[in-house]
Amino acid sequence: MDLAARLTRASAPARTAAQQPRRPAAPAAPAPAAATVAAPAPAKQAREQSDGYYELKTRIHDRLLDLLDLSMLDKVPEVEVRAEIARLGERILREDFAQSPLNSSERLALIAEIQDEVLGLGPLEPFLKDDTVNDILVNSYLHIYVERHGKLECTGARFKDEGHLRRIIDRIVSRVGRRIDESSPMVDARLMDGSRVNAIIPPLAIDGASVSIRKFSRDPLELDDLVRFGAVIPLIGDVLKGIVRARLNILISGGTGSGKTTLLNVLSRFIPSDERIVTIEDAAELQLKQDHVVRLETRPQNIEGRGEVTQRDLVKNCLRMRPDRIIIGEVRGAEALDMLQAMNTGHDGSLTTIHANTPRDALMRLETMVSMAGMNLPATAMRRFISSAIDVIIQGQRLADGSRKVVSFQEVTGMEGEMITMQEIFRFEQTGIDGKGKVEGYFRTMGVRPRFAERLEAMGVKLAENIFAPSEWRP
Known part of the structure; x- marks a missing residue:
């Protein structure tokens, strides 16, 4: 059985057909919500997105989850899963969001973000992979800071909303057998690479959930x-x-x-x-x-x-x-x-x-x-x-x-x-x-x-x- 067959739900074709009405059948038909999204600025700034962009990403993400068999993700090498997500993402964009104003580089950036949502920690993932970043500091779902070379800088990255940030926090703590909720609103955890995480949520964090990540150096200094x-x-x-x-x-x-x-x-x-x-x-x-x-x-x-x-x-x-x-x-x-x-x-x-x-x-x-x-x-x-x-x-x-x-x-x-x-x-x-x-x-x-x-x-x-x-x- 090939990768696509292993990762894709058996019912995927039916779901695809059922969702075909999302695409306009004729020019007179109303355009999908995604078509009203203003094209993001340059690809480098793809994370400084409007709410419309996040709506588009959420719809594609949900559509992708309909097609993927999530129970198979842990049984297939990550590099293969990423490739399959990219293939399915391109297919969804082509079939269901053909009128999206995103250019090719912006589509690639969007698919990369969706890969990070499915397999990683969403908008935090690029900074976890960036060896120049020492600390990742989330003040709220709207503001993510990093420390590079001893200096703090505000990034253009953000979460869609408070719920999005809380889901990523839950993903982090659940992997180490911890929980975070109103009865236990603070938690320390460790990522798979050894990076240490502290998360705190309301009512203690007044302006919304906050996360601090001290990255673990892959190559310790001599x-x-x-x-x-x-x-x-x-x-x-x-x-x-x-x-x-x-x-x-x-x-x-x-x-x-x-x-x-x-x-x-x-x-x-x-x-x-x-x-x-x-x-x-x-x-x-x-x-x-x-x-x-x-x-x-x-x-x-x-x-x-x-x-x-x-x-x-x-x-x-x-x-x-x-x-x-x-x-x-x-x-x-x-x-x-x-x-x-x-x-x-x-x-x-x-x-x-x-x-x-x-x-x-x-x-x-x-x-x-x-x-x-x-x-x-x-x-x-x-x-x-x-x-x-x-x-x-x-x-x-x-x-x-x-x-x-x-x-x-x-x-x-x-x-x-x-x-x-x-x-x-x-x-x-x-x-x-x-x-x-x-x-x-x-x-x-x-x-x-x-x-x-x-x-x-x-x-x-x-x-x-x-x-x-x-x-x-x-x-």
């Missing part, structure tokens, strides 16, 4: 990429590589979109392949290349409000799994206590990230998180506990031009009185913004020999002799 982008300089890259191999405990700090997870991915590449790694994440994003990796992911509560597994549960469990390294995607709450205890009890070389704007803020947030775990320690004792666990804090930042850089590299040196002490090893100094809006500046070596230098030497990590000497480097 250290050389960070150097090429100017996020670090080779000298800092050598030190980053060294502190991972020497099993220092590393905390990566930064604001939203500052590249924390990207840097965590890069650093994880330097963990020796003979070590057992356990990763713990709210939404799996890490892409470790080593073979000996166990990946753990939290689970939200079910519809009955039961079955939740938190990061703290997973951290406690992973300590029974004989990990050589523990990597936590991001510490947000009480699991910080268990992570710090692990770092203090032989699990050297652990890595994690935290939302904070400065290294000092990161330490303060850790204090707050430890308190959330119900550990009633005096402030000084808590800070001593933190300072003995964390060796290095790396601060990332997204700058005004959208670029991301490591802006500070600090070593935690211990306690002085009631305060945790740190010394800065490297720093990015911003000097201004050029005529094109690009941030100008340089990396500066502070001239401080870190205490961990001896540990690197003891672990056999060789660095350039004068690597910590005072110097300035432009990316």
